[in-house]
Amino acid sequence: MEQFYAIGLFLFVLFVLLGSGVWIGLALLGVAYFGMEIFTSRPTGDAMMTVMWRSASSWSLTALPMFIWMGEILYRTRLSEDMFKGLAPWMARLPGGLMHTNIAGCTVFAAVSGSSAATLTTVGKMTIPELRKRRYPERMVIGTLAGAATLGLLIPPSLTLIVYGVSINESITKLFMAGIIPGLILSALFMCYVVAVSQLSKSYNPAPEPHMAFREKVRQSRFLIPVFTLILLVIGSMYAGVATATEAAAIGVIGSLILALWQGSLTRQAFFETLMGAARTSAMIAFILAGAAFLSLAMGFTGLPRGLAQVIAAMELSRFELLMVLMVFYIVLGCFLDGISIVVLTIAIVEPMIRQAGIDIIWFGIFVVLVVEMAQITPPIGFNLFVLQGMTGHDMGYIARAAFPMFLIMVLMVFILIAFPELATWLPANMRAAG
Amino acid sequence: MSALCLLAILVVITLQVLARWSGIAFPGSSEYAGYLMAAASFLAFAHTLNRAAHIRVNLLLSVLGERRFWGELWCLVIACAASTYLAWFAVRAVYWSWKLHDVSQGQDATPLWIAQAPMAVGAVILAICFLDNLVTLITTGRDNIRLDLAEQSRAE
Numbered sequence: 207m208e209q210f211y212a213i214g215l216f217l218f219v220l221f222v223l224l225g226s227g228v229w230i231g232l233a234l235l236g237v238a239y240f241g242m243e244i245f246t247s248r249p250t251g252d253a254m255m256t257v258m259w260r261s262a263s264s265w266s267l268t269a270l271p272m273f274i275w276m277g278e279i280l281y282r283t284r285l286s287e288d289m290f291k292g293l294a295p296w297m298a299r300l301p302g303g304l305m306h307t308n309i310a311g312c313t314v315f316a317a318v319s320g321s322s323a324a325t326l327t328t329v330g331k332m333t334i335p336e337l338r339k340r341r342y343p344e345r346m347v348i349g350t351l352a353g354a355a356t357l358g359l360l361i362p363p364s365l366t367l368i369v370y371g372v373s374i375n376e377s378i379t380k381l382f383m384a385g386i387i388p389g390l391i392l393s394a395l396f397m398c399y400v401v402a403v404s405q406l407s408k409s410y411n412p413a414p415e416p417h418m419a420f421r422e423k424v425r426q427s428r429f430l431i432p433v434f435t436l437i438l439l440v441i442g443s444m445y446a447g448v449a450t451a452t453e454a455a456a457i458g459v460i461g462s463l464i465l466a467l468w469q470g471s472l473t474r475q476a477f478f479e480t481l482m483g484a485a486r487t488s489a490m491i492a493f494i495l496a497g498a499a500f501l502s503l504a505m506g507f508t509g510l511p512r513g514l515a516q517v518i519a520a521m522e523l524s525r526f527e528l529l530m531v532l533m534v535f536y537i538v539l540g541c542f543l544d545g546i547s548i549v550v551l552t553i554a555i556v557e558p559m560i561r562q563a564g565i566d567i568i569w570f571g572i573f574v575v576l577v578v579e580m581a582q583i584t585p586p587i588g589f590n591l592f593v594l595q596g597m598t599g600h601d602m603g604y605i606a607r608a609a610f611p612m613f614l615i616m617v618l619m620v621f622i623l624i625a626f627p628e629l630a631t632w633l634p635a636n637m638r639a640a641g
Numbered sequence: 642m643s644a645l646c647l648l649a650i651l652v653v654i655t656l657q658v659l660a661r662w663s664g665i666a667f668p669g670s671s672e673y674a675g676y677l678m679a680a681a682s683f684l685a686f687a688h689t690l691n692r693a694a695h696i697r698v699n700l701l702l703s704v705l706g707e708r709r710f711w712g713e714l715w716c717l718v719i720a721c722a723a724s725t726y727l728a729w730f731a732v733r734a735v736y737w738s739w740k741l742h743d744v745s746q747g748q749d750a751t752p753l754w755i756a757q758a759p760m761a762v763g764a765v766i767l768a769i770c771f772l773d774n775l776v777t778l779i780t781t782g783r784d785n786i787r788l789d790l791a792e793q794s795r796a797e
Contacts, residue, residue, distance in 0.1 A: 227702040228716045229695045232723045239726070251730035258727075259734070259757060262679035265671040268654065271647050271681060449658060452674070456654040485647055485685045486694045492682035493695060544696055 213510055216241050230547050231490075234497030241504035254500050261499035262492055265452065267372050270491060272455030273320040273363045275484035279462040280318060282480065283471050285433055286332040289314060292430035294336075295423040298415035302404035305342055305350060305412075306397055308333050312354035313393040314430075316361035317437045318458065320368070322582060323593050325358030326351065330597055340413045345608045346403060348598060352590045352605065353612025354396050356579040359545070361389035362441060363455065366578065369491065369546050370571045373498070373553045378451040379444045380634035381571050386441075387629045388572055392619045399615055436461050445637050491546055498550035505554045515558040528563055529624060532556065533577050540581020544589060548578055572630040573623060580616045583609040650677045672745055676756040683763025687770035693786045710782060717775040717784065724768040731757075731764035 219240050223233035235254075242250040261267075289311050297306040311329040319325050330351050337347045359366045362382030371378040404410045418426075440458040443449040449457060466472035505511060518528065539548050560570050582590045585606045594605050623629060657670040689695055697716070705712045737743075739754035774784040 223719065224698055225701055226715060227697045227699060227712060228719050229690070229697045231695065232720050233697075235727065236719060236723045239723070251726070252734070254727075255730050255734040259679065259760065262682055262760065263672075263675040263756070264678070265675045268650055268674045268678045271650065271678070272654070275647060275651075453654055453658045456651055456658065459651055460655065481647055482688075485681060486689045486692060488647075489682045489685035489689045490694050490696060492678075493686060493689070496682075542698060542700065547696065 212244050213508055213513075216244070216508055216510075224543070229493075230543075231493035231497040234494070234501045234551070238497070238501040238504040241501075241508055245504070245507040253503065257499045257503050258496045261372075261496050264372060266368075266378055267492065267495070269363075269378060269450075269452040269455045270365065270368050271484055271488035272452065272459050273365065273368070274487045275480060276363075276455065276458045276462050277319045277321060277324045278480040278483045279459070279466050279472070280315075281324060281328050282476050283462070283466045284469050285465070286311070286315070286328045288429040289329070289433055290332045290336060292427050294415075295418050295426045298418070300401070302397075302400040302410075303342070303412055303415065304333075304337060304340060305346060305400045305404070308337070308347065308350045309354040309393055309396045309400065312351070312357050313361065313390070314433055314437070316357040316359075316389065317441060318363075318433060318462075319358055320363040320365040322355045322358035322579065323589050326355035326590055326593050327597070329355065330594070334598065337412075340415075342412045343407070343409055344600075345604075346400070346410070348594060348600065348605055349608035349610075349612055350396060350400060352583045352594055352609035353615065354393065355590055356582055356612075356616070357389050357393055359575050359579055359582075360385050360392065360572070362386060362444075363451070363458075364575065365491070366545050366549060366575050367571060368451070369495065370549050370553065370574060372495065373502075373550055374557055374567060374571075376567055376571070377634075379454075379637075380568055382441070382444060382451060383633040383637050384568050384572050384630040385575065386633055388576070388619065388623055391622065391629065392576075392616065395615050395619060396612065399611060432465050436465070445633075447637065494547055494550055498554075501551075502554035511555045511558045514555055515562050518559050519562050525563055525565065526624065528559070529565075529573065532573075533620060536574065536577040537580055537584070540578055540588075541584065545575075545578040545582065548581070549574060566627065566631055568634055569623075569627050569630045573620065576616060576620055576623065580613055583613055647677075647681050650674050650681065653677065669745075669751070672751065676751070679756070680759035680763070683760045684766070686763050686767040690767065690770055690774075691785055710778075713778055713784060714775075717771060717778055721768070721771045721775050724764070724771045728761070728764040728768040731761040735761045 216237070220237045223236050224230065228236070238254070239250055242248065242253065290307060293307050293310050293314070294304055297304055297310060300306050308329065311333060312325050315325050315329050319328070333351065334347060338344070358364070362385050364382065364385060367381040367385060368378055370376075371381045436458060439461050440454045443457060444451060444454045463472070523531065536548065536552075539552070543551070557567075560567060582588045583606070585591060585602055588606070591602055591605050591609070594600070595602055598605070653670055653674045657667050657674075702709055702712045735754050735757045738752070738757055743753040745751045745753055745756065774786060778784040
């Protein structure tokens, strides 16, 4: 019983610190300190430094700043204009028209960017004005953009998957490969939705595109060469097993630097801005990870994860029921926390549960990213909504309503993923691992 | 500083890839990249804080409105305590590594205190930065932390 109170107190401190707005990394550190003090007699401070050092200096973590840096560089290049020019001719004839550039653009950019907000801003800064000019329904423009940008985290590279992989000590390359097919399917679902709406809705009558000969279309596609080369370099080198995730990231950085130099968009000052931006973002994530590493140590001493796993096992939930419970749990958490914090915070508790239920840990990574991504487009705090608010000037409620159909499509995707787990597990099982 | 570390990480990883492809051994490259990663993170903590790129749950703070000052005060006091604690033990860890001549377990056999020193420096700067913010908040009613949404959202 005493144990029970102690755990309650522990969780209470966790919620108070996080909820009151203490910086997440430090809040985790504080809770962990508290937990260590009540549950063990081990020297807290030294144990803290050991795990923090191990977490901060981990080799697989170095993929993080590299991918962030790559995104920072690409954001400053003309990549998004080029992508629009290259993709638009092919999309113009589809039912739904250029609206598809939103989704295709996000899908393509997601393959070189690890973050959904970066995908959103990079693609949106081009497509929003272009689509508005052609009188596409505003609500659809915003909704599809918010939804499709979440592909940034599902399609590799993905910051959330790196964080997940580092937290559970799994191969990041495998996780990346696992995300590809579900990401493409989700993107196809979004496109189907656009087709359906364009056929059914009366207000959907944008300015038609001028006819373009096939040869001209192919000629326009040359604008896609740089981005596809990058994708091939980064994902290809991982899939073929010639590079680890970190090395692929470094290749990507060099590739995008060359691209930026070639386009002449990389001034000395811009170069330093990209570096500082990447340093800040990766420091932010590393801080949370370091705090979380200490917290999971403390969590282990509380016995909470094991206890909870036993409780869940005793409830004899079916695998499907367990996943449904977790999905609701994650969506609720997602209303208050960002994706990366959710992953690091819950993984120590959820991992034993998952292993006990016999769920594939790689597959679960994709599941988590999907549900966490849903949180990205739901109020009160969905980062994509904030970003879109800044970009379009619409209020939060409007954007959230516009994005809601995408949320439902993502729920559908979760069910598809549960029904056909091979979608996520087939590629990682069939690739060559880098030595 | 931390930007230089990132640059160095890129160089180390590139060298590692080139070395493997050309069959030359580059022992300890993963460890070096790891140390640089730790250095890059810790040295950037304080800078990240002042640019408001460290994330936090803003919900309650924004509800507080007029009384936001007290919320910020509470957060900064907690943060000062926690970061000072961190800084103290980071310095201690480096001191003991130095005193005991701890050497890395990896192929590189770097003395650990050299690898860990940037971590301690970064932790101390972070603690000072929090104290500075606390003092500024109390004396002027507003801390030095300036939010830039585009900045913060880049990680998601």
